[in-house]
Amino acid sequence: MLFTSSYDAIDLNNPKVDCFVSISADRGSEVDFFRRVDPEKGAYCHELAPKRKFWQEWHDNIGIVPDDENNRLYVWAYYDMVLSKLDPQAIYEHFCDDKSVVGFLCYEKADEFCHRHIVAAWMELLTNNMVPELEQQESGELVIVNHKRPEWIKDYLNEIMRDNG
Numbered sequence: 665m666l667f668t669s670s671y672d673a674i675d676l677n678n679p680k681v682d683c684f685v686s687i688s689a690d691r692g693s694e695v696d697f698f699r700r701v702d703p704e705k706g707a708y709c710h711e712l713a714p715k716r717k718f719w720q721e722w723h724d725n726i727g728i729v730p731d732d733e734n735n736r737l738y739v740w741a742y743y744d745m746v747l748s749k750l751d752p753q754a755i756y757e758h759f760c761d762d763k764s765v766v767g768f769l770c771y772e773k774a775d776e777f778c779h780r781h782i783v784a785a786w787m788e789l790l791t792n793n794m795v796p797e798l799e800q801q802e803s804g805e806l807v808i809v810n811h812k813r814p815e816w817i818k819d820y821l822n823e824i825m826r827d828n829g
Contacts, residue, residue, distance in 0.1 A: 689713040774812035785818035
C-alpha cells in the first residue's frame with residue numbers, strides 16, 4: 665500500500681511502515697529526514713520533487729493571485745513539467761509490492777495544498793491503486809484522513825490529463 669503524509673504526521677520509526685520516501689525537493693532536510701529515518705527504511709524520489717521554477721512562481725504569487733487560481737496553475741505546471749514525463753505504474757512498482765506499506769512524504773499538513781496530493785491523485789487515476797492520506801495517532805495507529813485532502817485536485821488533474829492526453 666502506498667500512502668501520503670507530512671513528515672510531522674508520522675513517526676519515522678513506525679514499525680508498520682516498510683519505507684518512507686521523501687518527495688520534497690530538499691530531500692526533507694528541514695526536518696532531518698535522513699538522520700531521523702532508519703537508513704534501511706528511507707528513500708528519496710527526485711523524479712516527483714517539484715521544479716524550483718514553478719514552485720517559486722507559485723510561492724511568489726501567494727497573497728497576490730487568488731489561491732484557487734494560483735494552486736490550479738501549480739497543478740498544471742507540476743503535471744506538465746513533472747508527472748507527464750513519468751510512468752506512475754513504474755514508480756509504484758519501484759517502491760511498493762502487494763505486501764509493503766510505503767509513505768510518500770512532504771512538508772505541508774494534510775489539509776494544506778501540497779504536490780503530494782497531486783501525486784496521490786495521479787497515481788489513483790492511472791494505476792487503479794488507492795493512495796490515502798494517513799496520519800499517526802498517539803497510539804501509533806495509522807488512520808486515513810482523506811477528508812482533509814483538497815478534493816478539487818483529483819478532478820482538475822483528470823481534466824488536465826484528458827485535455828493533454
